Amino acid sequence: MEKSASKQPPPTTTAEKYRNNFLREVEDNVEEGEWVKMCIQCGVCSGSCPLGSAWEHPPQELFMMIRAGQREQVLRSDSMWMCTSCYNCIVRCPRQLPITHIMHGLANYAHRLGIAPAQNPTRRFAKIFWDNIAHSGRVNELLLSIKLYFMNGFGEGIRMAYHMAGMGFAMFKTGRLDPFGLFMHKGIDNAKELQTMLTKAREIEDRRRGLGLGVAVKAD
Amino acid sequence: MAKKEYSYFPGCSSVRSASASNYMVSVNTMCEKLEIALNEIPDWNCCGASIGYAEGGELPRHVLNARNIALSGKHNPGQDIVATCAACWLGTRETQERLNEDPDMLTDTRTVLQEGNLQDYYSQNIPVRHMVEVMIEDIGYEGLAKPVVKPLKGIKFAGYVGCQTNRPFGIDGESFENPRYLDKMVEIVGGEAITDYEKKVTCCGGALAFSEPEKSQKQIHDIVEAAYDQGADMIVTPCPVCQMNVEVYQGQINKRYGTNFSMPVTYYSQILAVAYGSTGKEAGLKGNIIRAKALEKIANK
Structure with missing residues (x-):
């Protein structure tokens, strides 16, 4: 375990590793991120969202921004923090993208990188x-x-x-x-046992994502 | 008839003195009448709910639910897992589905479960079900009608199904846009169902009722207003978050919108319990902040 951890690149190189390829970064690190490329830009998700008007960039737009490599604009956005987990977008998406999970995944990834909007109430x-x-x-x-x-x-x-x-x-x-x-x-x-489990789970997840090794990921 | 047995957990909101404690009271009463035995999973933990993803990520969130599945396998082997809370059901089922699709995630989860010697009890195929599924599929509408002794005549119900009991998994044979089971339950117990209640599957804001109150209260306002427009006496719902959000913020909404809402919001289990002849206390009616007077009247008869 320790061995593989030492092989991980320091976190500052995450951006280097995926330079100019934010889509790949999302595919590797964001929950269900491998689905992003399947979006056909129909906009049903955006139109189905109960808080749709509160999103600066609705899901459809976020998907296109990811493909266009707009890393900062996506990860620093408060849009995906508007997700109420109603799953309307999931059941209506004609390509069956797990949109709710991708929004959760983007929020989680931005949060863990420490670049999500600090004051966002959600x-x-x-x-x-x-x-x-x-x-x-x-x-x-x-x-x-x-x-x-x-x-x-x-x-x-x-x-x-x-x-x-x-x-x-x-x-x-x-x-x-x-x-x-x-x-x-x-x-x-x-x-106590549950706390140990959760700590261990987070260590494993961070290791898989190449996170958790330095100050760069210590949010807030 | 032999009792049907299930391995169940009530979820954080339904324990004693929590926000949906009256849901559990009514579920217990209803299950007794329907001869359903609920065996609580010892030491069950929170499912992570719909907001757990942000700090909890993937694996920690799945570990929460996998631990419950494993505890169920250890203590109630072979019994279907039943959740009464929409979020608990969704979270547990989602975890099982994801671990079945992702062998690495399953291996990691089993590794983590070793901390509690639970790795061998996790089951990939034990059915994870919502209480509503047990009622519709195992008891059946005919079976649900049998114990009715006090039909809820003259009460008009807006059946508010909400999100997470309905999407993404939903109830077999029902549509996402217009599920009908709640209306059928209302009719079975002699009530009048508003079958074209247009906010039936509209989101109440969920956890964002806490963090984005204005945006959520707009949703809730519309849900309550539509019930009034249709002449409803009360709303009925299968979800503890829907119940709480739609009921307790009506006062604040009245201030914000200048409305005069006072619409009772009940659980399906409460209306069944009353129709099955239970007292108001047994049906948890004392837990309703906006009293469901029409139901209380029948219960007290």
Whole structure:
């Protein structure tokens, strides 16, 4: 294992390796990226997206930009962070591209390279979410909400908490929120074991992608 | 009749005191009436949900779901895996499909599962099913009609199927654009189904209700408004995220849009439980923030 890791090029060469060939970089590193070249630019995906108007570059456009080698414009875009995972594009695509997964893959790749838009709320929420589940094995909903409300600082957090208080109280009254859950959240019994698994899984994935070896991939 | 047995997990949102705890209450009641035994997978973990991809990538996300599949194989061998949550079902099925297509990913997953000595319990072919599939395919519409003792006469339902119970896998024999099973369930229990409810499969924003509230609330506004336009008394849905998003933001939407929404949003399991003669408590009706009064009235009869 160690041997193969030492053979990996340092991360700065990732761009070198794929110089002028962003499509290949996507094919090698992005979930389901090998499908990008199959897009016929019909635009059904873009027209089917519930948040379509919020995408600076809808999926169809992203596919063309990838083929045109617009690496920075694609990876720094907040477009794919608008994906709600509704899977409408997948079931309607005439070429059966797994578009939802490609959008997730692009977002993940840009995030792991550390060049996704730092302030994008979905990116930040997704990070809080993953840390939440990776810690105890199950979602701590209250902690998740509070961390989300306070992600833009204390003052904003108080404002958000006030804004959400009515809703929170209604959830509490109907037995759908436990205020003590903040301190006494019941995760899984083998949380440590799961953490070990997730760490190992990430190491393997990073190694396969030639990531995780230097500061270049340490996001934020 | 012998009980049908399944290996199931409720998902994070459906545990006690979580946002969909009343979903589980009603599912348990419904399953008891239908003689379905649910054997919980011990120590099941989160599926990664629809937002897990960003930090979790591929392999870690598949490991989450593979661990659940393996725990199921270890503790409930041979039993179909059943999820009540749309995201859990989708995530678990997606992982199984992906690992079947990608031998390297499967090998890596098995390697990681060794950390819990679970590598030999992972199954590539155990069926991963949604509770709705169990009802339609194993119990059947006739079977679902049998326990009805209190038909839901006079209640008009907008059947809101949403996204992830419907796409990308969906229910066998149903179309993505206009699935009919929810309407059929409504009719079986004596309710009136709005079969041409036009927001039936429209996205509620999912996890982006948290991170992009304005954009999501536009979606939810349209979903609720269409139900009103069609004269619905309440919305019914199979998905815990749909239920929560469409119900709890109505207050904020009223402020934003100047509307006066107060549309109850129920689960299919709640309406079946009531029709099967359960009390409001057994049907989890106390968990509805916008009270489903028409259902409560029948339950209390």
